Amino acid sequence: MSITVAIVAQGMMGAGVGKRLHESGAQVRTLLGGRSAASAERARDAGMQPMADERALLEGADFFLAILPPGEAESLARRLAPALSALAKKPIYVDCNAVSPQTAERVAAAVAPTGALFVDGGIIGGPPRPGYSPHIYASGAAVAQTRVLRDWGLDWRTIDGPIGAASGLKMSYAGITKGITALGSAMMLGAARFGCAEAFLAELSDSQPQIFKYLSASIPRMYDKAYRWVAEMEEIADFHGAYRPAADIYAAIARHYAALAAAEAETPPGPDNLVQTLDRVLGR
Numbered sequence: 368m369s370i371t372v373a374i375v376a377q378g379m380m381g382a383g384v385g386k387r388l389h390e391s392g393a394q395v396r397t398l399l400g401g402r403s404a405a406s407a408e409r410a411r412d413a414g415m416q417p418m419a420d421e422r423a424l425l426e427g428a429d430f431f432l433a434i435l436p437p438g439e440a441e442s443l444a445r446r447l448a449p450a451l452s453a454l455a456k457k458p459i460y461v462d463c464n465a466v467s468p469q470t471a472e473r474v475a476a477a478v479a480p481t482g483a484l485f486v487d488g489g490i491i492g493g494p495p496r497p498g499y500s501p502h503i504y505a506s507g508a509a510v511a512q513t514r515v516l517r518d519w520g521l522d523w524r525t526i527d528g529p530i531g532a533a534s535g536l537k538m539s540y541a542g543i544t545k546g547i548t549a550l551g552s553a554m555m556l557g558a559a560r561f562g563c564a565e566a567f568l569a570e571l572s573d574s575q576p577q578i579f580k581y582l583s584a585s586i587p588r589m590y591d592k593a594y595r596w597v598a599e600m601e602e603i604a605d606f607h608g609a610y611r612p613a614a615d616i617y618a619a620i621a622r623h624y625a626a627l628a629a630a631e632a633e634t635p636p637g638p639d640n641l642v643q644t645l646d647r648v649l650g651r
Contacts (some may be wrong), residue, residue, distance in 0.1 A: 369394055370519060370581060373428040374415065375443060377402060380501075381434035382409035383494030384521065389414035391520035396424050421450035428458040428595030430516065431483075433474075434490070438598040440464040444477035459512055461505065463488035465599045467538055467606040472576075475507075475530050484509040487530040489537030495520075503574065506532035538596035538606040548589050549620040551582035552627070555648045556641060559575055564648045583649060590642055594628035599623050 371394045374385050385395045397408050410417060418424040425431060425447065430605040433443055440462055460483045462474045462608055470488075475485040486509050492501030495651035500522040505513050507530040516523040525534045558567040589596070607613040630641040647648040 370429045370515070371396065372423045372429055372516075373397070373418075373431045373518075375424075375433055376435045377406040377410040377413070377415065377429075379409070380434065381432075382415070383496070384432065384434060384503075384571050385410070385415045386413035387495040387500065387520040393519045396428065398424055405501040411580045421447055422453065425450050425458055426454055427456065429462065430513065431458040431460050431463045432488075433460070433464055435464060435468070435596060436595055436598055437464050437466045439468060440466050440474050441562040444474045448481050448629070450479060451478070451483045455489060456561060457481065459484045459486055459509060459610070461486045462534075463490050463503065465537055465541060465602060466491070466534055467563060468534045469557045469605055469608070471531050471534040472601060478587050484512065485530065486510050486513050487533045487570075489533040490573040491537060491540050504533040504536050506530065509586075535606065538603050541599060542557060542603045542606075544585075545589075545600070546617070546620060547581065548585045549600075549623050552586050552589070552645055555582075555645055559644050568648065586645055586649065587651065590631045593631060596624045598626065609629075630634045 369392055372388050373396045374381050375398055376399055377385070380454060385397065395413070395415045396418050396423070397410050399410060399417045407417075425452065428580055431447075435443065444460070444462070448469070451460070460478045462471060462485070466474070471487045475487070478485045486505050486507045489504045490501050491504065493499075495501065500520070503524050503526055504524045506526040506527055510525045513523065520617045526536065555564065555567070558564040568579070600617045600647045604614045604621065605618040627641055628635070633640055638641050
């Protein structure tokens with residue numbers, strides 16, 4: 368017996384999850400309206416079946432997985448609400464986006480009037496590939512009904528907690544991993560500005576070899592993702608809520624990633640291009 372899973376959208380993660388489900392025998396659906404040619408190619412390669420509209424996407428589906436940039440999570444839920452409301456049998460709506468618990472609760476509130484069950488989700492790791500699966504965490508009152516996804520190729524991990532628990536885990540983890548990358552890149556830029564970059568990296572390599580190794584790998588991989596991390600850092604700031612010292616840290620990190628994203632997109636690169644400076648510091 369197979370299951371039907373609807374996924375929006377077809378980025379690297381969404382297509383990777385879709386492909387893993389498809390390879391495990393699930394029927395996987397998506398929407399391509401307004402999407403790029405690259406998205407359509409990823410969907411095709413993943414075995415994702417394009418549907419005509421929201422109603423066709425959701426009708427008869429067992430699960431709906433939202434996997435897209437965090438800034439689009441709420442608008443997607445509102446967009447799908449009319450189609451969900453019209454269905455007699457509704458899929459379980461799983462929001463897998465990198466959002467704060469506060470945003471997850473707002474998405475859940477948008478879904479609630481449709482009568483569909485809602486589960487909070489969070490993905491830790493990169494897109495699925497042969498021999499590797501990201502950890503997908505889920506929480507909320509209906510989480511037990513999602514455990515079947517473990518049987519369809521996903522490393523699906525349930526948390527005994529409310530809506531917001533899975534998102535809170537994602538925020539906490541990403542705040543450390545992407546926060547360390549932000550701090551390391553900022554300090555490298557500072558060292559380059561004052562002519563001590565070579566000595567700085569030598570000391571870091573000698574006295575903090577694990578941090579040096581991590582930054583040497585994570586900073587170059589960050590460049591083409593920085594634009595997506597801006598909204599994620601803003602969500603982490605929201606996660607901290609009224610605790611302004613921590614919220615302000617991640618609001619500043621969001622601005623740092625925005626500057627790096629602008630430098631990555633700059634054509635031709637200027638003399639003070641941040642990405643070029645980091646590459647020189649790292650000897651690339």
